Amino acid sequence: QVQLVESGGGLVQPGxxxxxxxxxxxxxxxxxxxxWYRQAPGKQRVRxxxxxxxxxxxxxxxxxxxxxxxxxxxxxxxxxxMDSLKPEDTAVYYCNANRWTTDYWGQGxxxxxxx
Numbered sequence: 001q002v003q004l005v006e007s008g009g010g011l012v013q014p015g016x017x018x019x020x021x022x023x024x025x026x027x028x029x030x031x032x033x034x035x036w037y038r039q040a041p042g043k044q045r046v047r048x049x050x051x052x053x054x055x056x057x058x059x060x061x062x063x064x065x066x067x068x069x070x071x072x073x074x075x076x077x078x079x080x081x082m083d084s085l086k087p088e089d090t091a092v093y094y095c096n097a098n099r100w101t102t103d104y105w106g107q108g109x110x111x112x113x114x115x
Contacts, residue, residue, distance in 0.1 A: 002027040002104040004095040009109030022078040022095030029076040033098045036080045040092035085113045
């Protein structure tokens with residue numbers, strides 16, 4: 001019902017920045033809580049940040065103010081601005097759309113933080 005496509009990943013040096021984008025289609029975008037999750041090799045997928053339709057946000061503790069999630073309902077877009085990136089941020093980042101018990105996921109975009 002919802003299709004999500006992430007973009008913006010890549011290779012960046014420690015301390016650098018990336019802006020991830022998620023394009024949503026196929027359903028009523030504004031009714032979903034949107035989020036960014038990440039999964040590093042050998043680890044579980046974890047929540048990075050979420051944002052409600054009204055713009056309320058929640059962040060994982062490990063972000064520590066370095067990341068910022070935003071959404072543009074008119075464009076059906078969700079963004080994740082990542083600053084002060086660390087090697088520990090290296091992971092596949094997934095866009096998520098949640099409504100009650102239903103979750104939709106994008107294909108993921110690789111973020112690699114390395115010198």
